[in-house]
Amino acid sequence: MKNEFQVIADLIEKDKKVLDVGCADGTLMKFLKDNKNINIRGLEISKEKVQECIAKGLTVIEGNAEKDLKQFPDKSFDYVVLSQTLQAFLNPELVLDELLRVGKKAIVTIPNFGYWKVRFHLLLRGTMPITKTLPDEWYNTPNLHMCTIKDFFHFVKSKDIKIFKSLALNNLNSSIINESNLGVKNMFADLGIFLIEK
Amino acid sequence: MNTEKNIKTLIVKKPLKLDCGKTIKDFPIAYETYGSLNSKKDNAILVFHALTGDQFVTGINPVTNKEGWWSYAVGPDKAIDTNKYFVICSNVIGGCMGSYGPSHKDPDQKIFGTNFPVITINDMVNAQYNLLDHFGIDKLFSITGGSMGGMQVLQFISNFPHKSKTVIPIATTSSHSAQNIAFNELGRQAITADSNWKDGNYTSNDTNPGKGLAVARMAAHITYLSKKGLQEKFGRKLQEREDLKFGFDADFQIESYLRYQGSVFVDRFDANSYLYITRAMDYFDLAKQFKGNLSEAFINTKAKFFIISFTSDWLYPTQENKDIVIALNSIGADVGFVEIESDKGHDSFLLDVPDFLSALKNFLDKSYEEN
Secondary structure: OOHHHHHHHHHOOOOOEEEEEOOOOOHHHHHHHHHHOOEEEEEEOOHHHHHHHHHOOOEEEEOOHHHHHHHOOOOOEEEEEEEOOHHHOOOHHHHHHHHHHHEEEEEEEEEOOOOHHHHHHHHHHOOOOOOOOOOOOOOOOOOOOOOOHHHHHHHHHHOOOEEEEEEEEEOOEEEEOOOOOHHHHHHHOOEEEEEEEO | OOOOOOOEEEEEOOOEEOOOOOEEOOEEEEEEEEOOOOOOOOOEEEEOOOOOOOOOOOOEOOOOOOEOOOOOOEEOOOOEEOOOOEEEEEOOOOOOOOOOOOOOEOOOOOEOHHHOOOOOHHHHHHHHOHHHHHHOOOOEEEEEEEOHHHHHHHHHHHHOOOOEEEEEEEOOOOEOOHHHHHHHHHHHHHHHOOOOOHHHOOOOOOOOOHHHHHHHHHHHHHHHOOHHHHHHHOOOOEOOOOOOOOOOOOOEHHHHHHHHHHHHHHHHOOHHHHHHHHHHHHHOEOOHHHOOOHHHHHOOOOOEEEEEEEOOOOOOOHHHHHHHHHHHHOOOOEEEEEEEOOOOHHHHHHOOOHHHHHHHHHHHHHHHHOO
16 A cells, blocks of 8 residues: 555544545555444445445445535535545635535645655756656646645635644655645655645 | 236224225235245335236246246345345235236126226225234345335335334335326326226226227336337347338337237236226325425434435436435435346336345345344
8 A cells, every 4th residue: 555545544433434636546445444343335427436335344435525515414424535526626715614624624635746856857947847756647647736735825814724733745754744844855855745724 | 807816915904094094804915925925024025016026026926837036136145045045026006916906706706807896006005014913923134025015115114114123115116207107198198098897897898998998008118228228139120020010010119028928918917907906106206295395204213224326217207205304314314225236227126237236135134143
């Protein structure tokens, strides 16, 4: 399991009710179910991935986060997880509002466009950056709204969303992000992980 | 039509009050089982059949000598694995494969015909519930069925919220739509317009409204397929001829196919049963039973739901299946949902659709492991 999922799992206490939005093949769901006794649900748009989840014995609903989150009642999950998908929605702000309505807390991870490798790629090569967390070409990427850790940090603050914990991830190392080290973390982390609440 | 041999029957002694107000008692429920009930009695699956199905789910139907209606899904090593599970299916009341229906005789030994009480999906499942007592099963492992079978699944878990661990409604609806009522009415009109129908008393005259019933079946059969599926299978291909004949014989393969479907159906199905069962489907509106709030129908159950729809099913489209998912999610129920890609229309659930069959198998087997 990738390090990102380990960090997410560490943020969630045992025996909670969790919704994994864009749960893909259910790797994180399965880990949370087996290791933390989590009552876990998934929402996934790809039919193939939904089948993989069913084969793992996971409860998953085929659907689109931009349309289908509204069926869940307010605060019906302890945590709602959204891993590296926010930037792919037509309206990320709306999805973020929905995550925070449905979940008591939300865990959102974003690929950091401020990562030094991304900056150098654009600066030196002059072409759209391709990195481990941003593997696609400009013409086939699902990402519509790329942002940096700094962008997201300021965005949630401006929306009066409470940040419980923000972590910078670089390969296997995770570290706390705060106001004073934001500039450095924004340079050296390829992924940001935010535990937030509204 | 009711070949008594090969039909297992449970006589229900307990009176059953029907939605129409009448009470029936000492009535037969014809059923069949596959696989064996284990000692813990925790491996039973109650399968509900659709409009024209019967209790003979798989293998050779001993009355029609044809394959059972869900042979692709049910059997040893299949999605519903009879090596593992004990499958029970019964003919709905109002049906014509041995359960109490319009071709049975009233207490005065006269065939009921249209004097048989109008029955509902609720009546059907209340009647079938007696099978649990009969087999000494406290809790089913699963209940499942497609189309009208799915309606019975929803009604059953609403009526008996603690009687099944898992619930699998397939290609169904919680409320019969105007379009579906319209198609059923077309079928009923075809039957009653046949001069042999004789207000439903045809059996006493030894005649049969076969032409009307065949037309009803032909019309309904079109609704079970998709436009794309029909086009790919038949297109404008001609039936055993080089060119058009400039007449009204079956020039096209699709005409010949529909005529065949109509004619074989008449041999195995009773016209009055067709009227009664389609009426039960039309009356089905689970939300209405709970003052318009479908979620209330499921508020008392802790069962795990898995709902399946098909992309090309326009009779019970994905949205109607999703409405059930939404109602369940709004009360925090345990519900999974998948829409299966298929060109085979509503009939997809009866056919060899690998993604469907593997989803069904995985859901059942994984849920059973967690038992």
